[in-house]
Amino acid sequence: MSPTTEHSLLDHERQRCEVWTRVMGYHRPVSEFNAGKQGEHAERRHFVEPDGAHAAHA
Secondary structure (H helix, E strand, O other), X not given: OOOOOOOOOOHHHOOOOOOEEEXXXXXXXXXXXXXXXXXXXXXXXXXXXXOOHHHXXX
16 A cells, blocks of 8 residues: 555554653553553643754754
């Protein structure tokens, strides 16, 4: 399948994606967090690099 072909996966074609994050200097899967820590993780703001920022450093 080419990268430009749109295709929605059926449930039986999907696989679980485990998200890991760095906590207190080491990496842990978010699925092992308690409910409160999972909520904190969901509220995090993620860094988004502005368009063209990479070209400015070249």
